[in-house]
Every structure is written in C-alpha cells, then in structure tokens.
Amino acid sequence: MAQVSLRKVIKAYEGGVQAVKGIDLEIADHEFVVLVGPSGCGKSTTLRMIAGLEEISGGDIAIGGTIVNDIPPRDRDIAMVFQNYALYPHMSVYDNMAFGLTLRKFPKAEIDKRVKEAARILDITPLLERKPKALSGGQRQRVAMGRAIVRDPKVFLFDEPLSNLDAKLRVQMRTEIKKVHQTVKTTTIYVTHDQVEAMTLADRVVVMNHGVIEQVGPPQELYHHPATKFVAGFIGSPAMNFIPARIEEASGALNVVMNNGTTLAVPEDRVARYRPHAGKQVLFGIRPEHLTDDKTMDKSNLAPLSLTPEVIEPMGMETLAHFRHEGTEITARLDPSTPAEVGKPLALIAHMNQMHIIDPTTDKVI
C-alpha cells in the first residue's frame, strides 16, 4: 500500500518566490505518474519535496497514508534515481546497490539475494564487480535503477534519469524503465522535461507550468483533450499550430475564419459548444498531423485550405512543411510522396474533428 498524496503543497523561497504554488495530486498504488513541464516549472522541486530533500513550506505530503512532512529522507522508504546517476564512484556496482541495505543492517544473505535479483532484472549481472567509471551511460543508469530496486521501497522517484543519455540510448532505456515497472510494480513518480518520455511511460501525466498543475490525465487524454493552451502546445511534436481566427455564424452553421479570409467549417457536433463564442476572436489550434495533404482515408469534416511553404523538411516517413501565415508559424505534416516545393502554393486539408478552439483571454481550451 503506497499511494502518494500531495495536498496544497507549497514551496516558497526566501523573498517570497514560490516555486510550487499549492498543488494537489493523488497517486494510486502501483501507478506510474510522470511530472512534465518546461525547466523551472516546479516539477523537480515537487519531486525533491516528496523525497524529503527539500523542506515543505506549506501543505501536506503523505506516502502510504502517513504524512511525511517532517520525516527525513532515510525514513520515508523511498528510492531515487538521479539525472547524473549519483553512483558512488569508489564502490563496485554490487556495493553501490548494497549500500542502502548495509546501512539498514540487512543480513548479508538477504542483501546478496536482493542485489542478485535486481541485477538479473536489469541484466547487469556481469557488471557487478565493476566500478561505475568502467560503465557506459546506459549501464550506469541501470545500476542507479538497481540501487532503487533492491531497497524495495514504497515509492520510486526518478529525476530526469535519461537526460544525460544520447537519443538512441534514451529510447532504449525508456522501454527498459517501463519493463521494470511492469515487473516490480512499485509506485513511481518520474520527472522529465521531455513530453515524449512522459507520453510513452506514464499511466497518468501531470503537466506543470509556473508552479501549478495545468492538467492531469492519461497520455491519450492530454493529447486529444488538452485543457489549456499550454498543455495543447506542450504535448505533441511538432507542437500544435495556433492560428488567430474568428468564429463566425453563417446560416446556422459555424465557421472558423482566419485573418486572410480562409474559412473552415466547424463540424456539426461542435457547433453547440462553440456557439457562445461566435463573433469573437479565438485561437484556432490544429496539430501538424491534422493539417495535411489530401490523402487520408477519413473523409469526414475536412476543410481545404491553401498555403505556400517557406521550408520543406523531408524526414523519411513524413515531410514537414513550414508556412508563415500573417506572422504565425504553421507546420503541416505531409505524405513523403507529395511533391511539395518552396514558394509553390500547396493544397492542404484541416481535420476539423481534431481541432481545438482556445479562448485567448483565459488560454483555456473551449
């Protein structure tokens, strides 16, 4: 039983600057929760408060049903994996993993059993006698995880664990972390600035910005139903396009009208939702993957428009086309076989089923 609860948790520094501004979060047992956000959003501070490395300025943090505000890290029964691994450089891999258990005076046989088991799970048995110096980045990362696993703690805390790895290894270790979680099932809180990591790993993603939680939800929900402009722009890569537009009513139907007059029809099922905003200035949000050339199967609610590309980026499996439209950058994802050329107008369609309308006064998605 190790759910984690944050209630109105505040971190304030001297001078009144608040890094975390009263956040509430309930994390269920066995859940894998990822805190994601740009640097300085308070995600690491939140994690360090859960670890007990930072004092809590206000609110309560409970682990497994007990409030741990005043408990030093060693008595919280947590384990943490750091960005730079923080392996003890003078100890062998085995000793690194055994250190926490030795300090807790576990019997030698038990320590040995746990270390060997963790090494087996992480596939690092042949490395046990080596020093961290002699390991590659990915291997060090495994050892750091092993150090957490052997402790069999209530909660795993990961602080940007993959940031120091190269892109290829990062993908590989991401899978590894997911596999480990499926094996040991310990409640996990994972901090990253990389939304792809967040999406791929999490049961639920917590998007943070400026010390507050913007939205909490499963990855798919954040992708399809972002609650705020920040989440809409943060989740997904390349980022969602935000195009200034107006909602205009014409004979019962609604249209999104861009500043240059391009008119896109709003799907019928959304008309009721957007009607109150008719006649108002809004942001029309559409992801690059939903602004594409006319080769898709799903033919419902497509709206044609034409734009002239400034830059074409062939990626292999797809081609990205960048446009400049009245001062906003727009990106579209094209089929690689589309003959797109810089300076030549391109016929595109917008998947209006996937669009979002953002009220620019509140930055909330309507």
Add this chain to the structure above:
Amino acid sequence: MADGGAATLPRIEAPGGASLKRFARRRSTIAFLMTLPLIAVIGGLVVWPAGYAIHLATLNRRMTSFIGLGNFEILLESETFRMVIFQSVFFAITAVILKAAIGFWLAHMLHHIPANGQRKWRGMLLVPWVIPPALSTLGWWWMFEPTYSSINWILNIFAIPSVPWLGEPWWARISVIIVNVWYGAPFFMIMYLAALKSVPEQLYEAAAIDGATSWQRLRYVTLPMMRNIISITVLFSLIVTFANYDIVRVLTNGGPRDLTHVFASYAFQVGILAGNIPRGAAVSLFMFPILAIIAFFVLRGVNRRNKEEA
C-alpha cells in the same frame, strides 16, 4: 479546506523526534562541533597570538610596563631598521618579479613540448621546491663559500673574476635573491602550467584562424585567461617572500654588518637572540599592514575566480 482527508491521516514523527526542522538544526549543531577543533586552532594559535603580539609590542624590554608606541618609535629612528625595511621590500619585489617571469617562461616552454615529455621535465624542474629550503640553502651557502666557491670556479673558467658572494652587502643581497628565485620559480612554473593547460585549445585555434600571431595569441588569449591566477600567485608569493626567514638565516644571518636583514630575521635577532621580546614583536608587526593589504587583494582575486568558475 477541512475536507477531512488530511486530518484523518496519522502523522508520524521520526524516531527520536527528528523532524525535518530539527534535523536541520541538528545538522548545524553537528557541523559546528566538527569545526570546533579548527576554530580552536585559528583562535588559539593565530588570532590570539596576533592580538598578544600587539600587546607585547607596547611593553618595555623587561615586559614590566606599558610604553605605548615606544618600540615602534625607537625602531623607526634606527638606521639598521630602516635598512631592514628597505632590504625586505627590495628583496620581496625583486625576487617575486624574477620568480614570476622565470616561472612563466618555463611554464610556457614546458607547455610547448610534446605532452609525453612534460612530466619528466616538470619532475626535474620542481626539485628545488621539494627540498626544505633551510637545507638547500646550506648547499648554496657552500657554493658561495669564499675560498671554495664552486660557482666562482665556473666563472673563472670563463675568465670572470671571483665574486665576493656573501662578503659584500650588495652581492649578499643578490645572493639571497638568487637562492629565493631558485627555490620559488618552480612553484610559479607549476601554477602557470596548470593555468595554461586550462585554456581551451579551441581559443587558440580560433585566434590563429582570426589571424593572430603567436605573440598576439599570448597577449590577447593566454594572458587575459591567466590574469587572475597570475595575480593570485604573485600576491601570495609576495607575502611568503616578504616574510621569508630560512634563506636569510642560513645564507647571511643578516650579515655582513646587519645589512641583509629582513623583517623576519631581524625580529628573530632582536626578539629571541637579544631577548628583547617586545621590540622583536614590534618588528614582526611592521609586516602586518603590508601583508593585510596584499591579503585583501588575494582574497578578492580568489573570490572573483570562484565566481567565474561557478
């Protein structure tokens, strides 16, 4: 607010009542205890003696009565002491300039030879710094010995007349400086070599492509990058050289005719050998203002350096 959830959760305190705040307070207490021996050393063996020296310096010879600045006045009026001031300043400045220049030159040369040979040369060139100076000065003393001087023997080969190294005041001063430079230049070399190695190679490559000659690279890349370490080393060496005792004591012991005394050796002569403790303390204290000024600049340099690295 009172939604109940938080209130019903049991609040446990860590065993021994070590809450996080108390944990932090305990940390401060432990930290303070760990620094106590250090504070005892600094307080008992540096700060207190320094204050005590001031007290001592205001006493009469038998330390029975207070005579204010009497010792300082007598010293300033004495021809010998004025010579000591001159000699100390002259010695420190000349020696430090020479050490810095030679050290820089050697470091530069060492930096230019292939890396695998550097270790060997560095090892040889640092030998003077490793031998306790009182002992190596004995060797120099023997090399300067009027009758048997092995240096004069070499000079004579080149038809240069023998030099009265320690017999004549100016030559004696030069001898003291030679030995000090010999002893201290390797230290500068090591410091500068470390600093040279920390200048990124790409800066030189960029400068070379920008059209800088080797002299311009030295002037516009190396020196600015090393400015801080150069000033710290020079100032630090000024203190040490200014307060030097070993070399003067062994080589000339202040002679001939008390003309080569520096503050330290004169303080020793007056305070310990002649038994006038208060006046000896006064002599040492004359160093204090000069050292304090230099120390101020060293500290500033070091702080600046820390900020750069942070």
Add this chain to the structure above:
Amino acid sequence: MSATTIPVKQGIYHKAGSLRRERRWALWTAYLSLIVSAIIMLAPPVYMLLTSLKTSAEVADQSGSPWWVSSPTLENYWALLGNRMFIDFFLNSAKVTIAVVALTMVISVLAAFALGRMRFWGSQALATGVFLTYLVPDTLLFIPLYQIVGGLGLLDNAWGLVLVYPTLTVPFCTWIMIGYFASIPKELDEAALIDGANWMQMLWKIFIPVALPGIIAATIFAFTVSWAAFVYPTAFITSPAEMPMTIGVVSQLIRGDTFAWGQLMAGALLAALPPVVIYAFLMDYYIAGLTAGATKG
C-alpha cells in the same frame, strides 16, 4: 587559364611559408630553455651530493675541479648514521611530523566537510577566515607563540612544536579539502541521505573515499610543511636532544671554523630525503595539492 601561368609539374598548389620550420624553432627554444634551467635547478643538490661523497681532505684540496669526486666514499653518511645525535634529530622530526599530520588531517577533514557540505550560520565567514589565516606567515606569530609556548612550559620540547605546527598546516589543508569536497556532486550526498546514511557515515563512507586524492594531496602538504618547518624550531628549541632535522643539521653540524663540509652536505641530503622520496613516488598528488590552493579555492 592558370595552366599558362603555373608550370604543370607544380600543379595548382604552391607552398607558402613553412609551418614546420616555425614549429621546429619553437621546439628548439623550448628544449634549450628547459635544459639550461634544469641544469641550474639541479646544480645545488647535485653539488651537495658530490661534496657529501668527498673526504674532508678532498674537499679542502683546491687543485682539481670542485664538481668532480676523485675517490667517492660513503664515510660521511656512515659517520652520521652512527651519530646518536643525528638519529635523534631524525626521530624528533618523525615524531613531530607524524603527530602533526594526524592532527591536521582530522581537524581539516572534519572542518572542511562541515564548512563545505553542511552549511551553518557563519560557515561562509569561517571559510574565508580559514583562507586568511593561511596567509598569516609564521614569522609574524613566532614571538607571541614563543611567549605562549613558554608559558605552557613547552619551550625546548618537541611536543611544543606539535602544538604550534598546525598553524602552518591546518588552514591550507582545510582550504583545499573544502575545494575537493565541493567538487563532489550534490546528488551523491542526497543519494546517501536517501540510502539512510547519517552525517558521519556520509563523511566516512562516501566523502573520504571519493576525495581520497585530495586527502593524499593534503597529507603530503602537511607532511612536507612539518618536515621543513624552520622558524618555530629555531625559535623554540635550543637543546640538540629535542631538535628536528632541519634545525639540527643547520645548527649542530656546523662547528666552529673547521666546517666538515662533506658531513654537513650528507646531513642536509639525508634530512631532505623523506620529502624528496614522497615527491618522487607521489608527484602527481604533490602537484595536485600545490595547484589546488589556487585553482580549487
């Protein structure tokens, strides 16, 4: 077009300047400077060695080159090693140095860990104070310390030196240990904290092993400084039985006008041997300690 102006054989490239020659010149200058300075730097110890291998008669004989030993002998060394007084010098030096090094390392490592890692009220000011005391030379303090040590009845006693030598060693060792500890990533103590270590365990099991190169460098520094200390023993010690090496050789082996030069040089070399041996075997640590004061601090 260019084919008409440039002979075909030379192709389109022609050689301008000579990087190679420039580099070779620089290298020659470097080696020449290094050779000359190495000769100068090594001449005194070499001459000391040569003299120590001569008999008194050969030293006094001015007919040959002083830089040559015609009949080398170890008799000066044997004479010293059979000299009870000289052996006492060595034992005094060893006793004082070992005690001072142990004392210094305990004081500085504890203090550096507290100052660098635990942070408490006034820790910053104290760290600055440590550095300032490092800048206070022994020649400023020896007279008041003479009075203080005298007041404790420890004048002319090797243990009096153990009391005052820490002023030479502790500030610098603390200072460089602060630097070494500061270079250990903060996550390492956080990991240890989460692993359940208390402060002493963290210092003993993590910081000391990880900062071992720094500890070795500081130990070497403390050793060489205590071994070479000259001002304090000269001031405080008057009887040969309590003298350490440096002052013993300088004051006791010089007798009247009939200098036993060979034996004096042999004594000086023997006295200089321990720091030189340490330097020879641990040069990298020695140099690390030397440069750490300015680069780490």
